[in-house]
Amino acid sequence: xxxxxxxxxxxWQALFGDPVRAFGVVSLGLLLALAIAPAKxxxxxxxxxxxxxxxxxxxxxxxxxxxxxFVPGIHQIWLPDLGxxxxxxxxHLGLNEASLSDVSQQPFRKHPAIPHTLDGFGCVICHxxxxxxxxxAEAHHSERAGEEPILPPRYIESGCxxxxxxxxxxxxxxxxxxxxxxxxxxxxCHAITLPDGSKVVATDHPPSLAHIADKTTREWIYSWxxxxxxxxxxTTMPNYKLSDADASDISAYLVSASTPQAGDAAAAxxxxxxxADPSAGPSLYGESxxxxxxxxxxxxxxxxxxxxxxxxxxxxxxxxxxxxxxxLENPRIYDATTPMPHxxxxxxxxxxxxxxxxxxxxxxxGASVHLDTADGRQIxxxxxxxxxxxxxxxxxxxxxxxxxxxxxELSTIGSKPLAQIVFLPGMEHTMSSYIVAKIREPRAFGxxxxxxxxALTASQTDALTxxxxxxxxxSRTMPDKLRVAAIPETxxxxxxxxxxxxxxxxxxxxxxxxxxxxxxxxxxxWEGSAVERQWLTDFLHNPNTxxxxxxxRMPRFNLSESDxxxxxxxxxxxxxxxxxxxxxxxxxxxxxxIVEHGRQLFYSKYACQACHIIDTKTDKGYIGPTxxxxxxxxxxxxxxxxxxxxxxxxxxxxxxxxxxxDDDARALTAFLMSLKGPAGRGAKQ
Amino acid sequence: MMKRFAARxxxxxxxxxxxxxxxxxxxxxxxxxxxxxxxxxxAGTAIVESSGGHQVGVTGTALSDPLVVQVNxxxxxxxxxxxxEFHGPAGVxxxxxxxxxxxxxxxxxSVTLGSIAGRYQLSAVTPGxxxxxTLDIVATALGYQQRLGSILADKHxxxxxxxxxxxxxxxxxxxxxxxxxxxTEGNTLNKMSDADLTSIILHGGPALxxxxxxxxxxxxxxxxxxxALIAYTRAVADPPYQPAGTVYARK
Numbered sequence: 043x044x045x046x047x048x049x050x051x052x053x054w055q056a057l058f059g060d061p062v063r064a065f066g067v068v069s070l071g072l073l074l075a076l077a078i079a080p081a082k083x084x085x086x087x088x089x090x091x092x093x094x095x096x097x098x099x100x101x102x103x104x105x106x107x108x109x110x111x112f113v114p115g116i117h118q119i120w121l122p123d124l125g126x127x128x129x130x131x132x133x134h135l136g137l138n139e140a141s142l143s144d145v146s147q148q149p150f151r152k153h154p155a156i157p158h159t160l161d162g163f164g165c166v167i168c169h170x171x172x173x174x175x176x177x178x179a180e181a182h183h184s185e186r187a188g189e190e191p192i193l194p195p196r197y198i199e200s201g202c203x204x205x206x207x208x209x210x211x212x213x214x215x216x217x218x219x220x221x222x223x224x225x226x227x228x229x230x231c232h233a234i235t236l237p238d239g240s241k242v243v244a245t246d247h248p249p250s251l252a253h254i255a256d257k258t259t260r261e262w263i264y265s266w267x268x269x270x271x272x273x274x275x276x277t278t279m280p281n282y283k284l285s286d287a288d289a290s291d292i293s294a295y296l297v298s299a300s301t302p303q304a305g306d307a308a309a310a311x312x313x314x315x316x317x318a319d320p321s322a323g324p325s326l327y328g329e330s331x332x333x334x335x336x337x338x339x340x341x342x343x344x345x346x347x348x349x350x351x352x353x354x355x356x357x358x359x360x361x362x363x364x365x366x367x368x369x370l371e372n373p374r375i376y377d378a379t380t381p382m383p384h385x386x387x388x389x390x391x392x393x394x395x396x397x398x399x400x401x402x403x404x405x406x407x408g409a410s411v412h413l414d415t416a417d418g419r420q421i422x423x424x425x426x427x428x429x430x431x432x433x434x435x436x437x438x439x440x441x442x443x444x445x446x447x448x449x450x451e452l453s454t455i456g457s458k459p460l461a462q463i464v465f466l467p468g469m470e471h472t473m474s475s476y477i478v479a480k481i482r483e484p485r486a487f488g489x490x491x492x493x494x495x496x497a498l499t500a501s502q503t504d505a506l507t508x509x510x511x512x513x514x515x516x517s518r519t520m521p522d523k524l525r526v527a528a529i530p531e532t533x534x535x536x537x538x539x540x541x542x543x544x545x546x547x548x549x550x551x552x553x554x555x556x557x558x559x560x561x562x563x564x565x566x567x568w569e570g571s572a573v574e575r576q577w578l579t580d581f582l583h584n585p586n587t588x589x590x591x592x593x594x595r596m597p598r599f600n601l602s603e604s605d606x607x608x609x610x611x612x613x614x615x616x617x618x619x620x621x622x623x624x625x626x627x628x629x630x631x632x633x634x635x636i637v638e639h640g641r642q643l644f645y646s647k648y649a650c651q652a653c654h655i656i657d658t659k660t661d662k663g664y665i666g667p668t669x670x671x672x673x674x675x676x677x678x679x680x681x682x683x684x685x686x687x688x689x690x691x692x693x694x695x696x697x698x699x700x701x702x703x704d705d706d707a708r709a710l711t712a713f714l715m716s717l718k719g720p721a722g723r724g725a726k727q
Numbered sequence: 728m729m730k731r732f733a734a735r736x737x738x739x740x741x742x743x744x745x746x747x748x749x750x751x752x753x754x755x756x757x758x759x760x761x762x763x764x765x766x767x768x769x770a771g772t773a774i775v776e777s778s779g780g781h782q783v784g785v786t787g788t789a790l791s792d793p794l795v796v797q798v799n800x801x802x803x804x805x806x807x808x809x810x811x812e813f814h815g816p817a818g819v820x821x822x823x824x825x826x827x828x829x830x831x832x833x834x835x836x837s838v839t840l841g842s843i844a845g846r847y848q849l850s851a852v853t854p855g856x857x858x859x860x861t862l863d864i865v866a867t868a869l870g871y872q873q874r875l876g877s878i879l880a881d882k883h884x885x886x887x888x889x890x891x892x893x894x895x896x897x898x899x900x901x902x903x904x905x906x907x908x909x910x911t912e913g914n915t916l917n918k919m920s921d922a923d924l925t926s927i928i929l930h931g932g933p934a935l936x937x938x939x940x941x942x943x944x945x946x947x948x949x950x951x952x953x954x955a956l957i958a959y960t961r962a963v964a965d966p967p968y969q970p971a972g973t974v975y976a977r978k
Binding site for chain 1: 785786787788789791839842843844870871872874875878879882883886887897899901902903931932938939940942943944945946947951954955958
């Protein structure tokens, strides 16, 4: 203590004993204090990167121009509209330098080509992270106070989805994720409102369970509930991981609450038909193009067929024979809005198909399930579980109300503050890893979590995560001019008896009309301008294929003469393109010279035979439809308009627009219209 | 005052050192010796690719098919129980990064590519009897533009240009009198300049005195689409495409 005092007083004496000396010491201290700021800058991380950048470009051929564009100091992209303050370009110095695309030393490489400029959008909109930070750690990895580290590159398409509500050709993962949100019915439980105020609507059509006992047995329901994927690998129904007792009680309630549906038991006239030749089953299944919508597992375990309807691999294990015949006779009685067409099968065909489908069964499936008759307490418990698990959010169930907002809304899930999230131990504290974990195994977050287990692949989970991460606050607050709206599905409904036929035949399941419908088959909004009456009548009677390379095809419906005429008339009068004027079409009476000139153009100048067949002996191309009898199928006005600009009539068609001159288009039209088939041949094939 | 300043400096530089050390550690971790739990019971003398090489994926995502390699002995017989390690440049990750070959002598891993587009040189290494043996594997990561090109090629071009059919797409290649080249055909396409490629895509075969079976796409595709198609062609060319860009001389 004594020594300390002595030491201090001697130091004081030495430094400030003399006024001049004291002045010197104080000035020196001040000088040093003033030097701290610039020194701090000199030793800062970004300054180091800028020095390294200068070293990197020093030896390059374009060093002079690179050097000229280099601005020392902190850079900033400030976009108040978007809430962007990005200083990333302070270190990422080569992002806009075309010549630095070969540089592997980060952070100096050129940004890969994307449709937007750096100055227009900044960095964090797509990449996340802390744009205003000026150290690597803070900008990239900060988790302070709910800040989010940068987005792993595999979810980068979520950035696009904040402005682009439409499906972009370059963002397949985002598009898939968005489709899955509706296709897997996520939005039945989780409401999602898009920035434009529209609601995301499910497209999965979960069946009503109001008459379930007509369709299947309690044992099947039990096995299904225990493990839906064991019955049909491709089903979108999730697994609720129910105990045996719970599954038994739920099945008991469903069966006890089911009411009989008139018409399910008795398919008139069908019972009297004797069993058909079993070999007719597969061919009728094939001819009816059931596989365009339904998949079946083949011997190798691969699913073959479409996914519009349920998988049929073990359908015989599921449905009651009477129900199946009634369904095949007219599915709309059991389910008025089913995507399945009313085929108008004959009684003979129904028996044949039903027999064939009933044979698709697996004797091991559900063999060990024996359920005792349930008592009232168990049935009541089943109902309680149904309410708790929210089954009625998807399925219509007698005696249970559809719950509103059953699960948390996800409209801004991409911006949910991390502080509100309970992460699992060992989990990365990011939104993306939280969403992935939640989708992959919801019950890992606690046994009481109600969200069921979905059967998804890793890339499906990533796609869903991408779509969810796009739902940010920024996507709602940004200026409207930046937003690219999705083209909403219209609620177009054709009128009258023809409209009813179009509904019954479920044309919308595959075709699009006026902005509503599927995309499996051509858009028919302007079909009336395109085709000839006789051809259309014949085609509706017996759709012969136009494209040999297509796997999914138009099925044949047993339409009556009057229904056929009704539909033909409707299509020809209503589905007319305003841009096609039949009066302006090149007349059919074309001179042989023009026709011959057209043939030359077809085979030589435009080489159309690359994709189309006219002469089945010499032409082989089969990308586009066969044109052997196109003169009897299409109208001259349509052919001419199509040749001039195919995309104007059918956006997205792969037929290239060859920018034909008016003369060439007229000559080609004349040639194509000269290719007539024998009248009415389609019907006899 | 002095002391405080000195402390600041040392703090700064020590932070620097720590950061560098961390970064190096993180960098090394990828190639660090594998999980100690793995115990090899055998060793082979050769390693060959079974499947999953030459895949084209997307930056930052997992390749669609797993990478499968097989360890063999001198006679070419599969060796079960041998250690295999997978290595790649920074940014590439393997799940798992090291494993013991299964009963058929094979090791399977799923590969996630880095965030930079381009060709990735991966390798599978087995310790061998006397010295390690290495198998080199190439994978390509497509960036946004190249992948847009691949999607457009699938929609518009591959039915003619790709001789292979898939369940969704029947190839039209065999029906063409003059055969186009698959976009991976580097031997032919690398010799064509970007300007030539643009010209034949925009104006069709006749623009380069070639067959009219190649249609013109100038009124169907945008300029950006055509750039994307070319970027894709360049990215998947085999042998690799070497751009003839500016040659930078050292001063």
